[in-house]
């Protein structure tokens with residue numbers, strides 16, 4: 646498989662001189678299977694550039710997008726996803742319902758006059774909304790997909806995607822639980838068994854890193870993780886490679902470089918066997 650990030654930022658898009666290296670768009674990911682099939686994850690602002698690429702490359706007619714949850718940063722790009730306006734495409738949007746949000750609302754609510762100048766009748770593509778729920782196992786083309794509930798707002802999902810015997814886990818917007826000031830491996834193992842079991846041994850884990858360790862203390866319970874808990878979680882799950890992702894819009898490239906260096910020191914000082922990097926927008930990663 647191959648993975649390209651079209652957005653690496655959490656919460657709100659942050660373009661500008663300070664975010665050129667790691668990127669400023671909110672989450673949208675492109676996965677390509679060994680035989681060339683495509684699967685897309687989330688529809689943040691990064692899906693705008695991805696949509697342009699799909700149109701330009703005359704990509705296959707059927708598009709499959711898995712949405713982790715309906716927070717703005719994961720759906721806000723949909724009205725600007727050009728294939729939606731072309732009758733050449735069939736677009737399947739997979740999303741889990743929650744108490745206040747029907748899956749169909751992912752389109753319906755965005756195309757109301759409060760938020761958008763025209764209504765959804767302008768959409769030419771054939772659009773199908775497919776309901777997901779927790780703990781599903783299903784197939785799209787040659788991708789085998791599993792869902793899991795994560796530690797975030799209710800009904801937020803994580804995904805595990807398998808193709809050609811390689812596995813990718815995508816846990817964006819997930820809070821790794823621990824107690825005490827510094828995260829410890831055995832405490833993380835104890836309090837996150839559900840997701841450690843789900844990600845055990847994957848080839849690549851893409852995980853939330855919204856906060857630097859020092860900033861996390863003020864945001865406990867917000868449904869996001871920090872750089873140190875993320876590397877310990879990856880170690881606990883014996884993942885082969887970790888990509889930290891969903892960066893705080895307050896952090897510019899220099900701050901993210903510092904966070905990367907702090908994480909390397911932590912990993913070295915504590916002899917944690919983890920191969921990690923910070924995800925970079927428009928970079929391709931082989932799995």
Ligand SMILES: [Zn+2]
Nearest residue numbers: 655656718818
């Ligand atoms: Zn988010």
Ligand SMILES: [Zn+2]
Nearest residue numbers: 714716797818
């Ligand atoms: Zn969220």
